Amino acid sequence: MSREAILSRLKDFQNREASEVLPEVVPEFPDFDDPLNTFKRQAEKAGTVVLDGQSDENFTAAMRRVLEDAGAVHLLWEKAAIFEKHKIPFEFSNRSQDGGESGVLVSEHAEQGFQLPVQAEIRSLDQVDVPEVAVSVASAETGIAETGTIVESSAAAGSRILSVLPPIHVVLLSPEDVLMNHREFFQSVDLGQHESARLLVTGPSRTADIEKTLIIGVHGPRKLFTILR
Amino acid sequence: MNRIKIDVASALADRRLQATLFPALQRSVESRDEAVSEVENWEELRDYGRRVKLHTLEKLPFYLEKLEKNVVGHGGKVLWAESGEDAVRMILTIARERAVRKVVKSKTMLGEEIHLNQGLLKGGLEVIETDLGEYIVQLCDEMPSHIVTPALHKSRHDVAELFEAKLGMEPTDDVAKLTLTARNVLRRHFLEADLGISGVNFGVAETGTIVVVENEGNARLSTSLPRVHIALMGIEKVIPRTVDLSVLLKLLTRSATGQRLTSYVNLISGPKREGELDGPEEFFLILVDNGRSQIYEDQFLRQTLTCIRCGACQNICPVFQRLGGHAYGTVYQGPIGSILTPQMFPIAAVEEHPFASSLCGACEETCPVKIEIPKILLRLRQQVQEARNHGIQRFRPERIGMLMWAWVVSSSRRYAIASRWLRRLQSVLFRNGRFRPAVPPVSAWQKDRDVPGLAPKRFREYRESEGAEH
Ligand code: SF4
Numbered sequence: 001m002s003r004e005a006i007l008s009r010l011k012d013f014q015n016r017e018a019s020e021v022l023p024e025v026v027p028e029f030p031d032f033d034d035p036l037n038t039f040k041r042q043a044e045k046a047g048t049v050v051l052d053g054q055s056d057e058n059f060t061a062a063m064r065r066v067l068e069d070a071g072a073v074h075l076l077w078e079k080a081a082i083f084e085k086h087k088i089p090f091e092f093s094n095r096s097q098d099g100g101e102s103g104v105l106v107s108e109h110a111e112q113g114f115q116l117p118v119q120a121e122i123r124s125l126d127q128v129d130v131p132e133v134a135v136s137v138a139s140a141e142t143g144i145a146e147t148g149t150i151v152e153s154s155a156a157a158g159s160r161i162l163s164v165l166p167p168i169h170v171v172l173l174s175p176e177d178v179l180m181n182h183r184e185f186f187q188s189v190d191l192g193q194h195e196s197a198r199l200l201v202t203g204p205s206r207t208a209d210i211e212k213t214l215i216i217g218v219h220g221p222r223k224l225f226t227i228l229r
Numbered sequence: 230m231n232r233i234k235i236d237v238a239s240a241l242a243d244r245r246l247q248a249t250l251f252p253a254l255q256r257s258v259e260s261r262d263e264a265v266s267e268v269e270n271w272e273e274l275r276d277y278g279r280r281v282k283l284h285t286l287e288k289l290p291f292y293l294e295k296l297e298k299n300v301v302g303h304g305g306k307v308l309w310a311e312s313g314e315d316a317v318r319m320i321l322t323i324a325r326e327r328a329v330r331k332v333v334k335s336k337t338m339l340g341e342e343i344h345l346n347q348g349l350l351k352g353g354l355e356v357i358e359t360d361l362g363e364y365i366v367q368l369c370d371e372m373p374s375h376i377v378t379p380a381l382h383k384s385r386h387d388v389a390e391l392f393e394a395k396l397g398m399e400p401t402d403d404v405a406k407l408t409l410t411a412r413n414v415l416r417r418h419f420l421e422a423d424l425g426i427s428g429v430n431f432g433v434a435e436t437g438t439i440v441v442v443e444n445e446g447n448a449r450l451s452t453s454l455p456r457v458h459i460a461l462m463g464i465e466k467v468i469p470r471t472v473d474l475s476v477l478l479k480l481l482t483r484s485a486t487g488q489r490l491t492s493y494v495n496l497i498s499g500p501k502r503e504g505e506l507d508g509p510e511e512f513f514l515i516l517v518d519n520g521r522s523q524i525y526e527d528q529f530l531r532q533t534l535t536c537i538r539c540g541a542c543q544n545i546c547p548v549f550q551r552l553g554g555h556a557y558g559t560v561y562q563g564p565i566g567s568i569l570t571p572q573m574f575p576i577a578a579v580e581e582h583p584f585a586s587s588l589c590g591a592c593e594e595t596c597p598v599k600i601e602i603p604k605i606l607l608r609l610r611q612q613v614q615e616a617r618n619h620g621i622q623r624f625r626p627e628r629i630g631m632l633m634w635a636w637v638v639s640s641s642r643r644y645a646i647a648s649r650w651l652r653r654l655q656s657v658l659f660r661n662g663r664f665r666p667a668v669p670p671v672s673a674w675q676k677d678r679d680v681p682g683l684a685p686k687r688f689r690e691y692r693e694s695e696g697a698e699h
Contacts, residue, residue, distance in 0.1 A: 002311040006464065009525075020280060022281065023281065026473075164450055164493075186474050192437055192438050197452075197495060198496040199493060204492065210362075211383075218408055218446060
């Protein structure tokens with residue numbers, strides 16, 4: 001009822017010969033010679049810690065750095081599929097007593113002194129009480145160099161809240177998934193085809209609501225890591 | 230009809246406000262300028278943004294129906310609300326049918342506009358604002374004083390006192406500690422809530438996606454943790470295509486906070502899908518008119534509806550910088566408020582608002598979608614004047630004074646004679662450089678204005694004698 005009322009009122013007021021056509025050409029967006037490098041620089045400007053993990057050795061070192069930094073004891077992997085996509089050199093063995101999905105990570109690189117096992121869980125939904133010493137690990141669908149942004153899709157990740165709830169968030173990003181700019185991203189993305197939500201993440205959670213003073217880590221993570229893998 | 234007056238005097242007299250407000254706005258202006266200066270084709274982006282929004286308005290019914298169809302295609306439900314009361318009623322019905330007890334809200338100016346919190350409270354629901362600024366404002370039972378930074382008028386001391394009184398927090402001046410306390414309190418509410426309500430920055434017609442821009446992560450949580458999500462959207466927020474977001478987001482975030490992009494941009498297309506671990510089971514989009522289709526009627530004034538609520542015009546406005554938001558007494562304040570409010574309310578109720586501007590033009594210059602705010606203000610002033618002229622007010626002394634003034638200044642000879650006489654009378658009429666006699670009707674006019682004395686010489690005389698060599 002109100003639907004019809006609103007629409008018919010608008011149609012009454014609409015001018016017949018529309019004069020403003022929808023612009024066809026989107027203005028230029030910046031291009032970069034080395035998008036990966038620009039991504040790193042911009043992400044760091046926004047407060048993200050970018051680590052290289054392209055070799056197994058570097059990846060292990062990066063994970064160690066994250067865990068030490070966080071003093072974390074829980075690693076929350078969004079989906080086991082991440083292990084395949086990013087060829088994680090750890091083994092996820094489902095050794096939990098209660099038959100749940102939580103398990104233990106074992107490093108293939110014990111000789112590098114990586115202090116595993118760490119308790120790792122694939123979160124189940126009734127466990128929304130995420131501990132304050134947890135790290136969630138997700139996989140980025142895309143990176144956008146222009147602003148140092150990573151894009152997480154609920155279809156690939158499975159979860160919408162894991163990227164925000166824990167105090168530390170780690171995103172694995174394949175260097176070949178880095179796009180130049182936002183025009184490229186929005187021209188290629190197919191919103192809503194497979195996912196209920198996509199999230200563009202540029203730096204950790206922040207606020208400047210009190211006296212315009214910048215504070216990092218409000219409702220979301222106080223620390224955001226991106227590991228290139 | 231009660232008039233909503235602009236409370237200049239108490240805003241200027243409020244020392245704490247004056248000390249907090251100006252530096253904060255100054256910081257916003259600086260970061261906006263910096264972020265904009267690194268974009269080479271900023272003007273081109275503004276033009277594109279303006280054209281996309283104007284085009285959408287011209288075909289508004291078409292795009293709204295398209296948006297609706299695509300949201301429904303994702304399993305969402307779309308409701309249309311004529312008025313604020315209608316929207317509140319719809320939300321209450323949804324809540325009742327699903328036995329909702331607690332509601333978490335992320336920032337929505339439309340929610341403020343329709344007094345959603347009061348409505349939900351009356352309906353027996355517990356409502357928690359989760360944006361830090363909004364939470365502060367809610368705790369002290371006030372209205373936001375800025376469309377982007379709601380608690381702008383509060384100093385850290387104010388917030389500390391508030392948290393001490395309401396949350397039993399130890400006294401502190403540390404903004405980080407204050408923020409952490411709010412995080413912990415709100416975390417519990419997030420986990421307990423059954424309904425999340427958010428605003429909408431853009432609704433993409435071609436994909437049925439709503440866009441929510443934020444920095445704290447509270448919008449992500451409000452729209453993902455509770456089992457029901459309701460998005461409140463003004464009908465003017467629809468845009469045609471996904472690709473338009475590239476430009477509009479760039480315009481919005483750089484203008485609003487000087488960020489290249491905010492920490493989070495949520496692109497939500499319906500409720501949780503098969504195979505997803507979390508997200509709401511139900512998603513509602515409520516399209517709210519509440520006077521917007523009336524603004525739509527006039528093809529010049531219609532551009533008011535292209536506003537993307539970045540707040541840049543508030544930050545830069547010399548009037549807003551002195552008064553802050555509360556002085557305006559309305560939900561939308563500053564330049565955007567002065568053009569929006571008189572078009573949403575009967576103009577007689579807010580007739581002061583189009584006049585709360587020096588017409589300096591800074592707002593139009595900064596506006597990312599180039600809304601011609603000063604021109605709109607002039608049109609609205611004219612409307613106010615026309616409404617007044619219907620009554621006896623035509624013979625107001627101010628009008629006679631203005632006519633005399635116009636007669637004098639429209640001839641250089643008359644102007645020269647008048648200023649010569651005024652200069653002679655100066656010693657009698659002025660004291661300490663200010664116009665002295667306080668006789669009605671001039672005294673009423675003088676109440677809010679300083680009338681400085683005249684310079685000893687006319688500019689022309691000055692130029693002809695000593696200024697000549699420059
Ligand atoms: S009128 Fe322009 S500058 Fe002001 S809030 Fe709206 S978009 Fe921003």
